[in-house]
Amino acid sequence: ARLRERVTAAEQQYRGIFENAVEGIFRTTSDGRFLLVNPAMARIYGYASPEEMKTLVTNIPEQTYANPEDRHELLRLLDRQPVVSRFESRARRKDGSEIWVSQSLRAIRDEAGGLLHYEGNLEEITERKRAEEGLRQSEKLAALSSLVAGVAHELNNPLAVILGHSTLLTQSHAPGLEERGKKILHAAERCARLVKNFLALARQHPPERQQVSLNEIVRETVELVAYGLRVDGVVLALNLASELPPLWADPHQLQQVVLNLLTNAHHALRVKPSERHITVRTWSGPGGRTIGFSVTDSGPGIPPAVRNRLFEPFFTTKPVGQGTGLGLSLCRGIVESHGGVIAVDNVPKGGALFTVELPVIEAPAVPTTAAAVDRPIPGLRILVVDDEEEVAGILVEILATDGHRTDVAANGAIALRRLGEGSPDVIFSDVRMPELDGPGLYQALKATNHPLCDRFVFITGDVISAETREFLERTQRPALAKPFMAAEVRHVLRRVLG
Numbered sequence: 001a002r003l004r005e006r007v008t009a010a011e012q013q014y015r016g017i018f019e020n021a022v023e024g025i026f027r028t029t030s031d032g033r034f035l036l037v038n039p040a041m042a043r044i045y046g047y048a049s050p051e052e053m054k055t056l057v058t059n060i061p062e063q064t065y066a067n068p069e070d071r072h073e074l075l076r077l078l079d080r081q082p083v084v085s086r087f088e089s090r091a092r093r094k095d096g097s098e099i100w101v102s103q104s105l106r107a108i109r110d111e112a113g114g115l116l117h118y119e120g121n122l123e124e125i126t127e128r129k130r131a132e133e134g135l136r137q138s139e140k141l142a143a144l145s146s147l148v149a150g151v152a153h154e155l156n157n158p159l160a161v162i163l164g165h166s167t168l169l170t171q172s173h174a175p176g177l178e179e180r181g182k183k184i185l186h187a188a189e190r191c192a193r194l195v196k197n198f199l200a201l202a203r204q205h206p207p208e209r210q211q212v213s214l215n216e217i218v219r220e221t222v223e224l225v226a227y228g229l230r231v232d233g234v235v236l237a238l239n240l241a242s243e244l245p246p247l248w249a250d251p252h253q254l255q256q257v258v259l260n261l262l263t264n265a266h267h268a269l270r271v272k273p274s275e276r277h278i279t280v281r282t283w284s285g286p287g288g289r290t291i292g293f294s295v296t297d298s299g300p301g302i303p304p305a306v307r308n309r310l311f312e313p314f315f316t317t318k319p320v321g322q323g324t325g326l327g328l329s330l331c332r333g334i335v336e337s338h339g340g341v342i343a344v345d346n347v348p349k350g351g352a353l354f355t356v357e358l359p360v361i362e363a364p365a366v367p368t369t370a371a372a373v374d375r376p377i378p379g380l381r382i383l384v385v386d387d388e389e390e391v392a393g394i395l396v397e398i399l400a401t402d403g404h405r406t407d408v409a410a411n412g413a414i415a416l417r418r419l420g421e422g423s424p425d426v427i428f429s430d431v432r433m434p435e436l437d438g439p440g441l442y443q444a445l446k447a448t449n450h451p452l453c454d455r456f457v458f459i460t461g462d463v464i465s466a467e468t469r470e471f472l473e474r475t476q477r478p479a480l481a482k483p484f485m486a487a488e489v490r491h492v493l494r495r496v497l498g
Contacts, residue, residue: 024103024122030115032060032071044101044124046093056094066090066098078107078118088125100129159483160461162188164394167486168401192483211246212254214282214291214358221258222280225266229278234269239281244291248361253334257342260331261295261354268299268352277351285357292357301346310344331356377493378403385415385429385441386459391482395428395459398486412436416444419452426496427452428480431460431468439471455496459484 018025024041028034034057037050045064047053061068070089077084083106091101105120166188169181218240229236247254262278269276277298284291302310311332335342340358347353382399386392387410396406407424409415413436415429429438436444438458445453460468461482472479478492 021121022123025120026122027117027119028060029117033058034060035117036119041122044093044099044122045091046095046097053094064091066092074103074105078105082106088129099124099126101125158390159188159192161390161394161483163192163483163485164398168397171401188483209248209250212249212251214244214247214254214293215240217251217254218258218280218282218293221255221262224259225262229266232266232270232276233274234266234276234278237277237279239279241281241283241291244282244284245288245360247291247338247358249338249358250334254338257331257334257356258293258295260328261356264328264354265295265297265299265352268297271300272298288360290357290359292355294353294355296347296351296353298347298349298351301350302344302352307344307346311342377490377497380404380425380493382406383409383415383418383424383427385409385412385427385433385438387411387430387433391430391459395484395489398489401486402490412438412441412444415441419450423452426455426457426493428457428459431458431471431479442475442477457492457496 018038021038021040024044025036025038026034026041027036034054037053039050042048042050042053045053047056057063061071065071067090074084074087074089077087083104085104086102087105088100088102091099093099101122102125103120103122105118107118108116110116162184166181166185170178170185171181218238222236222238226236258280262280265278269278275298279296280293281296282291282293311328332342335356335358338358339361340356342354342356345353345355380399382404384392384395384399384406386395386408389410392408396408399406407418409418411433412429415427416436427441429441431438438460442453442456442458445456456477458472458477458479459482460479478495480488480492
């Protein structure tokens with residue numbers, strides 16, 4: 001009797017563990033059916049009960065694996081070893097959605113070595129896989145940022161030359177030459193804008209609030225995605241309100257929100273063979289207290305069951321591996337940090353509508369001074385330090401047009417020797433150069449407390465580099481970003497001369 005009681009108690013204990021376990025526990029036949037399934041297992045796969053799962057699943061590889069070959073691979077491993085631990089694969093739930101699972105499996109055999117059944121345990125690891133994918137994406141973005149920095153640096157040098165020469169052409173009075181110069185200038189300015197926008201996206205910015213134009217942010221972001229939309233046959237319409245009040249906001253973060261919403265709309269339209277439309281609209285709220293924007297697409301819309309979870313971290317409707325589920329969560333965080341609200345709804349005629357509304361907050365008061373006009377300041381002697389002859393040459397021409405005398409040095413070492421022959425009023429120096437670079441030249445002057453340290457301007461096509469950015473922030477020296485315009489050169493000269 002005591003033995004029977006102990007056996008009964010042990011069975012009850014085992015049953016309690018089986019029924020209440022957090023992990024899925026199962027036993028299967030060799031031909032792909034379930035013999036035992038605990039409640040956790042049924043719950044992971046989206047079945048109402050263990051009985052329902054055992055009844056409905058008659059082919060384990062086809063019904064519970066996203067790729068049936070994974071099941072065959074698992075069993076091949078089990079033929080070579082007694083236990084397979086933590087085998088990861090994509091699984092298919094009852095409703096057809098995919099998740100990631102990790103399972104351990106062993107074969108139960110009779111005394112003669114014949115297979116009786118398989119048994120094992122399983123846990124869902126979808127969130128972990130999404131987090132790993134997010135980390136991989138971050139690493140890829142870091143590598144991409146370095147690549148973009150290098151490409152932008154190479155592009156910015158010739159762009160600086162094109163912009164400079166086209167600006168000078170627009171000042172020509174020769175018949176037809178001025179008009180041609182304007183056309184070249186407009187094309188070069190568009191290229192320069194695109195490069196700067198890509199750099200702004202790839203660069204990691206510390207949060208910074210400033211007065212920004214929402215319409216301008218929308219236009220700049222649309223330029224980044226316009227080509228991809230056009231080749232996919234997406235018609236993009238802009239409906240931007242005029243005379244919007246400025247926002248006190250972080251422009252880079254807001255651009256990220258607009259880009260994410262446009263990208264999501266683009267992805268939603270890929271399931272539609274035709275009639276692909278995206279509309280971006282901006283508006284001002286009652287009394288000018290808020291302004292907002294919306295992104296509407298003509299896609300399939302958002303299922304009600306999904307809508308409430310769209311802004312959750314790691315939630316995505318895309319197949320595992322094709323999205324991190326962080327985009328909309330990031331958007332909500334940015335919008336709420338600006339005191340705003342983001343919402344989503346379906347359009348009656350089909351498609352999704354994302355709206356963002358932001359409060360209009362006045363910029364902190366700053367002492368006002370008479371605005372200086374960026375007109376030329378004639379009569380300066382300026383040393384230009386740059387190993388790119390064409391970039392140095394166009395800067396020299398811009399400065400000469402404004403009446404300045406210039407001298408050119410190909411690197412910092414040559415510049416130091418020139419300084420021994422006479423001191424200029426201002427130094428313009430590239431950051432990256434052989435032998436002695438711009439920071440090295442500046443530090444050499446700083447070591448001797450040279451007065452030119454206060455009239456030192458850096459030229460760079462590499463504003464994305466963390467090293468360059470940290471150096472400029474530490475020294476608080478102005479930087480002229482390549483490609484530059486004559487007006488920007490005049491502005492920075494006024495700044496260093498006080």
